[in-house]
Amino acid sequence: MTLNTVKVQNWDRTITTIPTYALVASPFMNWRGMEESGGRRIMRSINVDMRSVKFCTPEMLAKYKKIHHLKDYIEQRQTEIENYNKELGVDESVTVNGRRMTNLGVFRKYLENYCIRHPRLNTDMTFLIRHLQPSEKGIPIQVYVFSKEKAWAVYEEIQADIFDHILAIIPEFGLRVFQEPSGDDLQTAISGLGDLLQNK
Template sequence: MKLLQDFLLSLNIPLPQAQLFVTIAGLLLFLLIAWLCGCIFRHAISPAILKIVARTHAVWDDYVFNTCVLNSLSHVVPGVVFFILLPIVFENGTADRYPYFHELFVRGTHIYITVTVVRLFCVFLTNVGRLTSEEEGYNGKHYLIGLTQFLKLAVIIIGVIAGASYGFGRSPLSLIVSLGAVATVFAFIFKDTLLGLISGIQLSANKMIKPGDWITMPKYDVNGIVEEVSLVTVKIRNFDNTISTLPPYTLISDSFRNWKGMADGGGRRVKRAIYVDINSVRPAASVDVKRWKEACLLDDSFNPTDTTNLTAFRHFIEHYLMRHPEVNTGRWLMARQLDPTPHGLPVEVYFYFTEREFVRYEHLAADCMEHFIAMMPEFGLRAYQAPTGYDFTQIN
């Protein structure tokens, strides 16, 4: 730069005009150099990095060093190169002669670097979120989706504050202090958004739900599979194919049921009751017990001493379930008597199926309960049922 200025002065060009010409020429030259550095990175270095990434067996680098991230990085390179070369342009005293001109380029370069770096971080965090949701090996780390969204928001806020501080020529701390009152108003206006943000972090960090979980919330008529968990929304596809969208703080403030334990456990529970007419309960004769055993309704371990037909029926239910191929005999299995009600004496059947798929589970449970009801007359029992119009027509 100094050599060019001395050459212009040797041509009897006044010093102010020579300095201005050298400054403009230097700016144009360094802008060209910065642009060329960006092109070299985009068209030479980026393809080389992509080829190296494609040869590795790891999955994460396909997201961290993909085309979007490298293109965003290529926009950062020209800003950094120009920022490094910028002091050379103004070393000839132009900064003192044209302070506003110097300040314009310095602040503009700072803002450009801030914007491109924020964009780079946002693209990088978006790809980390995609890695978590798309790759099977990372599904267990679903909380990273909420974390990356929170980090993106934090990066954008920091970028806006930094860009504003560069633009107004003030320190970020003083800018934050001056915006304190405004921030209070915005916090009140966006109260629900902030609540959703905090609740989303809590849901993700505590692993309360994740995509693929089956949850139910009767209060909001939600019964389906979680499709997406973000910082501000939880998206559930109900079994009737409708979509329910809830704010995360709803899942924190209200109760919901997550069926993940059932899916990961040894089966799905059946807990249903048969209401027995109390008037049909009677002592069981030894002849009846012998007949039931000959019909393989009871096993030899059943003790006929001082027993009733209802006791034999409960043992029949347990004996039947123990032999059922779809029943998990390693979990609780029983037929128990509950407190009598005006609608009869409840006999609750409690056991677990190994089958967890909804439709098949319901079919198996219905088959068992229907079989138990159909076998009640074999034990001299009647199911309780309130009188219907048909019953009244049979009175005469």
């Protein structure tokens, strides 16, 4: 009886011994395509609390116009929407009539422009900032881009920098990141309820 195996060197220089039948019985990943391409894929989402999504007020739009990555977009969209609503004779005193910008849509455009201008991303490869299917955990906004750097540590640094920025900037758009209630959240709620009952 003979036992045939294949030895594979992993990315961290360790050696894995694999029985030959496993190569046809199970899927495996070959990283050479990534190494020979123009970048390494970043595919990560952030869940936005759907209760924080709303139509933009004139005050919000005036604030967004001051943001470098948004100024041209806001002006162009405002003109486009105003012309559309005017042509159809839309009664804009009712919120649901006509077309309007939302804080989520503006944030998505901000993120797109931010990533386009990011010096360490390869915009010649697949480039998407998109919504995924909403769930009980909110609406995922997915960043699907490629970094120019393929070395693992540098790639992770670029990815972390992008998502640090997203987490810090998202409150500026009146949006909240969804996260499961923690012990602190419950403590605050109970404390607030106690104060309310005391005042009564």
